[in-house]
Amino acid sequence: MSSTANQLQEITAQDYKYGFVTDIEADTVPCGLNEDVIRLISTKKNEPEFMLEWRLKAYRHWLTMEEPRWANVHYPPIDYQAIIYYSAPKLKAKPKSIDEVDPTLLATYEKLGIPLKEREILAGVAVDAVFDSISVATTFKAKLAEMGIIFCAFSEAVREHPDLVQQYLGSVVPYTDNFFAALNSAVFSDGSFCFIPKGVRCPMELSTYFRINAAATGQFERTLIIAEEGSYVSYLEGCTAPIRDENQLHAAVVELVALDNARIKYSTVQNWYPGDKEGKGGIYNFVTKRGKCQGVNSKISWTQVETGSAITWKYPSCILMGDNSVGEFHSVALTNNYQQADTGTKMIHIGRNTRSTIVSKGISAGHGQNTYRGMVKILKGAEQARNYSRCDSLLLGDKCGAHTFPLIEVRNSTAIMEHEASTSKIGEDQIFYCQQRGIPAEAAVSMIVNGFCKEVFHELPMEFAVEAQKLLGVSLEGSVG
């Protein structure tokens, strides 16, 4: 192996910055799963009857299902009875405002760089923070409420806005959808709920920050965003977890609903603990994300930067029902060391003149395995549908892999489809060229990778783009970032 390959290996062997554990007393249910545990979760959350029933239906359905094995990822069988399904930091009383939140928790978020305090008003981001299983603080609530926007913890929405929850919960991802969605539906503990009323343009980015803290805990959150006619919302999601030797399961569900002329922009920077350099530990990130463009001229766009997790298994998708609706998927997925990612999207064209765009950038380093899996389906009634797909893979070093499984199904002859794909290796030539101009190898790799991802970073809100760029830097390098 040449010394550049060695250098690449050194550069890509990085450390995880967010691996600390917060010492906080937790309210935890016994590990394992049965109907009693589900009842206990529901009771702890003071849920109305319909919610418990839905959970139990989901659980009973889950029992009939088998864990899917079709993804291009490899891991030992998960013992679902060894997982703790509910863990919450013990709060003395439900905090009424941010000032009442346990300072230990606030300090944790501070350490993660998440602004939670009202003094961060200038940042213009409303944050809902989920710590293990419960949502601990939602900022800017009052201000948003004036406009009729509901942005709160999911459990709060279940209690305060049961009609909305009942109407939309499971309408995009039914509990029968897949194994992990069923499991989530049975045991989900919290998450974010967001409702933008007719004609309202949400004046700030809404943001959720997820954090897994407790050991042997699964995090099962659920996010539901409803954008009524003519409304707009941009939503950000970030995630981290402490370093632990055992694998932790994260099985979330995200549902988006866009009515006529509504637009939802959903951005994720996922930096769950990826495991150590030998592939020990790390988060299993098995997530179902789907948006429904229900109304005419509606638009849903997903942007994701996936740098963490031992295994990532997710396909943020769009169901394009409304005529002229638009779906977008922009993705950067980076796998380093022994990380595995099987990610992509589904675009289901149902309405007329529906359009979708897919831009996927996969980066593999170390022994990382990166798979793009995409499906574009044009149904019979989708006259004049259009899709543009592009998936590019970048390889760093000679022990990693990139795989692409695109599936295109067209049942209407007026459809226009375009698919482009490329695989390239970070060239020693490129690194040498930078070095010859005075730029050190580490910075060169970071620069080349960022250049490769530029199109996707363009889609992220400004501050998030900066964070994503830094994260890529940290994920790839020892010191620069």
Added chain:
Amino acid sequence: MLEIRNLHARVEDAEILHGIDLSVKAGEVHAIMGPNGSGKSTLAKVLAGRDGYLVTEGSVLFDGKDLLAMLPEDRAREGLFLGFQYPIEIPGVSNMYFLKTALNEIRKHRGMPELDAMDFLTLAKEKMKMVDMDESLINRSVNEGFSGGEKKRNEIFQMAVLEPRLAILDETDSGLDIDALKVVSQGINALRRGDRAMILVTHYQRLLNYVVPDFVHVMIDGQVVKSGGKEFALELEDKGYAWLEEGEKARSY
């Protein structure tokens, strides 16, 4: 400025350079000529520190420092510039960002303050005029979609911005039509200075009509077989390399 002594280098299992001696002083322009496969480009790459080229014997001093002990980026920061025969494309990275990063790395090394984007742009625009480069190229990705001529101009433009002490230009004339060759040559001439040395690596004599060297060396089979003044290039143009190659063969028997 540059002292090369008995330099031997190999690529994989084959020794390409069999003992090069060359001495370059500040202000001088040297041309290294020779047939294909003679080791000219290898010498350029070895001096710049390209990975995979292993020096087995000899030494190179650059301003009195051991050049071969330095990382490629440190050689660049010390003032060594290599104009690439085939400039590399870096998709998604703008020319402007790339060159500003490079310049600031070099300035930091020299203890100078870093330039901000505005100051850099002013400097860049001024230098672009030197090689008659289209201003729109500064915002494009590094060399991506550039024509052959644009790539070579971009190399000279980078050299003008980075202001090296020693510039090694590897086949800068290859692939250029006569107009582009003139522009590039003018750029090179404008950058000739008393405290800056240049090594032009070239297969053909025609570049030397425009950039007149102080010394001409002919490399054959990994060795400098003959050196002379600027008129030597014309002699080579007339007689080709064959007579020297025969001499080389005779010598090795």
